[in-house]
Amino acid sequence: MLELDDIQGLLLWSERLPYGRYRFLTFRDPARARAFLAQVAGQVSSAEPGSTPPTSQVFLAFSCNGLRALxxxxxxxxxxxxxxxxxxPARAEILGDSGASHPDHWVGGLATTDLHALLVLFASDPAERARLVEEIDSLLAASTGVEILSELDVAVLATRREHFGYRDGISRVYVEGTGIEPPPGCGPVVKPGEFVLGYPDETSAAPRLPQPEWLSRNGSFLVYRRLYEDVFAFREFLRRNADTREEQELLAAKLMGRWRSGAPLVLAPDRDDPELVADPERNDNFNYGQLDPKGFACPVGAHIRRVNPRDTINNIQRRRLIRAGLPYGPLLPEGAPDDGVDRGLGILFGCADLERQFEFMQKEWINAPKFQGLDHDKDPIAGDHDGTYNMTVQKKPLRKTLRGLPRFSQVKGGAYAFVPGLRALRRLADG
Structure with a gap:
């Protein structure tokens, strides 16, 4: 059984609060940093469900340098x-973080050895977020051993979509042992060892834990990615390659694999279907191998088909990632010129194996030009485009090739972190 009272709830909670702040910390004085940690540890939220929904959540993760500093x-x-x-930063080539996305251009000190911890705060509304931030600020003021490198405010947008206009967060991962049953189409629950250390994974084995065991058991690895979204370039691309508003919406759906409402192309290939989106037992109940093997509805290289190929590959359960995160920055009004404002997504991924899960997705699915029989394509939304790769739209009688896609999503920061269990967090604070 999962020790939910010891596991941080960041990965296993099915619902996440809509306002947040990510804080990136450095430890200047180990002893005083541990004193701060002891204060914060009591506020960190476990995965154990409560009797009432929380109004705030606190989570804490450490880089390797952060563990060393402690x-x-x-x-x-x-x-x-x-x-x-x-x-x-050292894995930039594997991840496709090149050009403007190279760690040399990252913001907020995330590419430096000073990054020691990621403090994630979520809240039910802006006032509660402000209250929580003030509470953490008071702890920081009392501890001269911890400094803020940078921070990022994230929040659900007024449109309830991300900046490119797509509804986000429809497809989810359900973990065995949490008591949450998946709706139809989500596939079987995933073994907990794929996300939490110390439990059986999909091979029925429990991989060897990093040592000492008290430190790693009930922990997970966290991936943070700050992705700038070039909304103006994305809208211009739609206008250049589709004449009417209806054709632009269909093209946007082909790039993503879902209509911007969230309706999947596999189930709604010709027109948007808002009623389908509103039905949680239908909006994610599909596969590709049986329903759309050739990609005539959802292109083979569409974003959601790359990041989750579903039944078209073996052992998909071993590649799953738990994803969380929210947009940052203000909306760019429809039809407005490029304003140069930074906006995008602050994304968090959780897994038990960074290489097998996250890095495999980046290298073999998102940035692979020959993904599932394609020739010179990359993920149209998240791929590391340089203006030379394409997007193929399968159709009868002839496929359509969109040539020379620009890079719509630029990496502005990232980190690998370890999320310890609550008991381990307290022991780290004790030194």
């Missing part, structure tokens, strides 16, 4: 996976 010895750190030890 006193974890080198022998223990060497037992952690290489990707975590070296950090995300």
């Amino acid at each position: 006193g974890v010895d080198e022998a223990s750190l060497q037992s952690f996976p290489e990707a975590f030890r070296v950090g995300m």
